[in-house]
Amino acid sequence: xxxxxxxxxxxxxxxxxxxxxxxxxxxxxxxxxxxxxxxxxxxxxxxxxxxxxxxxxxxxxxxxxxxxxxxxxxxxxxxxxxxxxxxxxxxxxxxxxxxxxxxxxxxxxxxxxxxxxxxxxxxxxxxxxxxxxxxxxxxxxxxxxxxxxxxxxxxxxxxxxxxxxxxxxxxxxxxxxxxxxxxxxxxxxxxxxxxxxxxxxxxxxxxxxxxxxxxxxxxxxxxxxxxxxxxxxxxxxxxxxxxxxxxxxxxxxxxxxxxxxxxxxxxxxxxxxxxxxxxxxxxxxxxxxxxxxxxxxxxxxxxxxxxxxxxxxxxxxxxxxxxxxxxxxxxxxxxxxxxxxxxxxxxxxxxxxxxxxxxxxxxxxxxxxxxxxxxxxxxxxxxxxxxxx
Numbered sequence: 001x002x003x004x005x006x007x008x009x010x011x012x013x014x015x016x017x018x019x020x021x022x023x024x025x026x027x028x029x030x031x032x033x034x035x036x037x038x039x040x041x042x043x044x045x046x047x048x049x050x051x052x053x054x055x056x057x058x059x060x061x062x063x064x065x066x067x068x069x070x071x072x073x074x075x076x077x078x079x080x081x082x083x084x085x086x087x088x089x090x091x092x093x094x095x096x097x098x099x100x101x102x103x104x105x106x107x108x109x110x111x112x113x114x115x116x117x118x119x120x121x122x123x124x125x126x127x128x129x130x131x132x133x134x135x136x137x138x139x140x141x142x143x144x145x146x147x148x149x150x151x152x153x154x155x156x157x158x159x160x161x162x163x164x165x166x167x168x169x170x171x172x173x174x175x176x177x178x179x180x181x182x183x184x185x186x187x188x189x190x191x192x193x194x195x196x197x198x199x200x201x202x203x204x205x206x207x208x209x210x211x212x213x214x215x216x217x218x219x220x221x222x223x224x225x226x227x228x229x230x231x232x233x234x235x236x237x238x239x240x241x242x243x244x245x246x247x248x249x250x251x252x253x254x255x256x257x258x259x260x261x262x263x264x265x266x267x268x269x270x271x272x273x274x275x276x277x278x279x280x281x282x283x284x285x286x287x288x289x290x291x292x293x294x295x296x297x298x299x300x301x302x303x304x305x306x307x308x309x310x311x312x313x314x315x316x317x318x319x320x321x322x323x324x325x326x327x328x329x330x331x332x333x334x335x336x337x338x339x340x341x342x343x344x345x346x347x348x349x350x351x352x353x354x355x356x357x358x359x360x361x362x363x364x365x366x367x368x369x370x371x372x373x374x375x376x377x378x379x380x381x382x383x384x385x386x387x388x389x
Contacts, residue, residue, distance in 0.1 A: 001026065003056050004025060004026045004058075005024040005057065008022070008035075008048050011361045012362060012367060014323040017041045020032060020033070020035075020297055021035050021048060021091070022092065023056065023061065023092040025061065031094070031099070032353055033095065033266075033301070034297035035266065037266075039368050040084075048085045051082075055070065061096040061100075064090060064093050064097075068272065071086045084267050087266050087267055087270040091265070091266070091297070104346060104349075105301075105348060106343075107308075109304065111308060113308050114306075114309075114312060117312070117340060117343075118147055118341075119146060119315055119336060120146065120147075120316060121144075121339075122149075122151075122187075122293065122316055123321035124140075125152075131176075134176050135178065138151075138176045144338070146317075146339040147184055148185035148314055149185075150189050151187075151188070152189040152191055153173055153188070155169075157193050158193055159193070160194075161198040166201070166205075185210055186210060188215065189216070190214060191371050192220050200232055204234075206235055207234065214235050215262070217237065226239055237258045237260070240258065241262045241263070241293075246273060246277070250280060253283075253284050260286065261281045261287070261288045261289075262290065263278075263290055264292065266292075274288075274302075275305060275309065278305070282310070282311045287313045288309060289312065289314060290306060293318055294318075297353075299319060300344070300349040300351055303341055304349065315341060319334065325361055329354055333351040
């Protein structure tokens, strides 16, 4: 069996454009992947159709280590754009392997390693401004069955968090905690906003709350700063979504700069790379929780990694807080039940693309807003969805 063609499809989903990858084999099997990268979908699309296609066409999709390892070696410059292109093709190769063997991917990369896989909600707080609005929305999310929620309470803060901003962010956290009760976990999303001193002061204000982790409290590329901060706080730290090379994850883990490693399967090199990162983390008794804020195919890939990995915690979920047509793009696929993920049972990733639905939602330029002005909060997807509870 050989790969004979690479195809890409772009679909708008509100604040993101989902970039899907399709690998066609000479046996008729088709594998799908996802290579969504905010602001850079067109650049990734070009890389896929020019460079990645030249590296995968004519190759056996079972030869992942050789094909993908060669691309990672030869891409030379590194970074999010090329690694996302490689990751999208790698995910599609695994989908082909699963279909060819008649097995869901998780069974080929370790089998079922957990009895239950809970989701944590993200994207649910679109349009929320006041603590009361955050609290009301949080209650609705918990009513869906979620036992943990992630949110960014910092509006437009960058590096410095003055007293007024800190008090406002703390009021949001306090309101959500009171609304959902002490048994619901809170993930505080910093988006790498703060300098170490201000991050330290704010995290120390969270001791009274059930905080599962503080995510990217400082610049994600400064692993030494992150490690220093982690040693000075009592709440767990998570990071890794904006790392792309295996060597960077090795540094994160060897420095013990976080308690939870958040590789993104669609950016770090794909499913095989994510499993290797998880194994490295396990040697240091560190957990993983793959970052997954993009589309349904990327979620499916993360889902198979999650089910097959013993040191896996909860998995991020935007699926119920995205645009209304999200599931239509993949033939109505929805793996969620009452705040938990179902075990995939169909061969491969377990879903297929719907070309008509994708064509009905064409690419929209510059869809993703800045995280440092009010547009990201005011336009955040999810407001309509969660209000239907």
